[in-house]
Amino acid sequence: MGVIASFIDWYTLGFVLIGFFAQLCDGALGMGFGAISSTVLTVIGLPREIVSATVNGAKILTGTASTVAHLAYKNFNLRALLVLAAGGVIGGLVGAWLLTQSGKVRYVAPVVSGYLIVVGIYIIWRAQHVEKARVAQLRIAAVGVAAGFLEAVAGVWGPLATSNLVTSGLAARFAIGVGNIAETVVAVVVFTVLVHHIGFDQLSRSAVGLVIGALIASPLAARLTANVSKRRLTIGVGIMIILSSVMRLVRDLGLLG
Numbered sequence: 001m002g003v004i005a006s007f008i009d010w011y012t013l014g015f016v017l018i019g020f021f022a023q024l025c026d027g028a029l030g031m032g033f034g035a036i037s038s039t040v041l042t043v044i045g046l047p048r049e050i051v052s053a054t055v056n057g058a059k060i061l062t063g064t065a066s067t068v069a070h071l072a073y074k075n076f077n078l079r080a081l082l083v084l085a086a087g088g089v090i091g092g093l094v095g096a097w098l099l100t101q102s103g104k105v106r107y108v109a110p111v112v113s114g115y116l117i118v119v120g121i122y123i124i125w126r127a128q129h130v131e132k133a134r135v136a137q138l139r140i141a142a143v144g145v146a147a148g149f150l151e152a153v154a155g156v157w158g159p160l161a162t163s164n165l166v167t168s169g170l171a172a173r174f175a176i177g178v179g180n181i182a183e184t185v186v187a188v189v190v191f192t193v194l195v196h197h198i199g200f201d202q203l204s205r206s207a208v209g210l211v212i213g214a215l216i217a218s219p220l221a222a223r224l225t226a227n228v229s230k231r232r233l234t235i236g237v238g239i240m241i242i243l244s245s246v247m248r249l250v251r252d253l254g255l256l257g
Contacts, residue, residue: 015040015209019058023214027066027180027221029236031158033059035244037210038155039251048153049099050203053194055155056187058207062214063184069222075177080170083137084161084178087144088151088186095152096193112150112160113249119163120241128231139168144182152190156248157183159241176225 018040025032034055041051070076147161158179165175195203 012206012209012212015206016213019062019210019213020217021213022210023062023066023217024221024224025240026062026158026214027069027176027218028224029158029162029176029240031156031162031179031240031244033062033158033210033214034151034154034156035159035248039247041155041206042251049194049198052096052099052152052155053191053198054203054207055210056151056191056194057203058210058214059183059187060191061211062218063180063187065215065218066222067181067184069219070177070180070225073177073222073226075173075222075225076181077170077174077178079137080140080165080174081178081181083140084144084147084165085182085185087141088148088157088161088182089144089189091145091148091150092152092186092190093148093193094145095149096190099153099194100197108150108153110249110252112154113245113252116159116163116241116245117249119167120159120238120245122167122238124235124238124242136168140165140170143168148186148190151183151186152194154248156244157186159244163238163241173225177222 018037019033022033022036025036026034037058038051038055041054042048046054143161143164147157147164150160151157161183162175162179165179166172170178
């Protein structure tokens with residue numbers, strides 16, 4: 001008991017709770033884990049490349065659990081998944097490389113956050129109207145590249161990927177499942193590149209707490225996705241995009257900490 005108590009201390013327990021809440025949002029709404037956890041890690045003072053490596057390392061395990069759950073509930077579209085994942089890997093490689101080369105990449109994040117706030121408002125409006133019947137594969141590929149890049153430089157994937165999948169005409173349930181599964185693939189790529197650059201010893205131990213909390217939340221989140229109505233799920237996606245984007249925008253403009 002003494003060993004367990006020393007390992008699961010109050011610091012780690014705090015991140016267990018953060019990981020649980022973040023993954024509940026991410027698994028149910030297709031976003032939230034990276035936005036919430038990366039914001040917390042940045043606010044406590046960790047460098048951007050360590051934040052990204054830590055969050056993506058945690059996403060490998062949490063994403064695997066989420067992937068299994070979404071596959072079980074059939075929350076995915078195979079063609080959209082393959083296209084998004086391929087684009088995400090390309091964008092992730094570019095973003096991870098730039099993150100190890102230059103600090104100027106941080107200026108991209110505020111612009112993206114501002115754009116996503118507008119997207120979130122549009123998605124909430126769109127939930128009240130007829131959805132497009134056609135999903136453009138080329139647009140999904142472009143979304144994957146952009147989201148993969150943002151995943152590498154900011155540890156954030158869902159707000160860009162899921163929002164654009166929804167606005168492209170993919171049903172919210174499938175957009176969330178596809179986004180979560182593809183994100184796991186991209187996380188492996190980004191994590192591998194960044195850890196090769198900074199080393200395992202630089203990873204934050206908060207990742208342990210994030211993983212534990214997220215693994216607990218993953219099955220519950222996927223079930224929520226399968227059972228919540230399309231309209232409510234779409235509105236939830238829009239609200240989460242706005243909230244997480246505002247949170248990141250405040251962080252990136254230096255108004256926190």
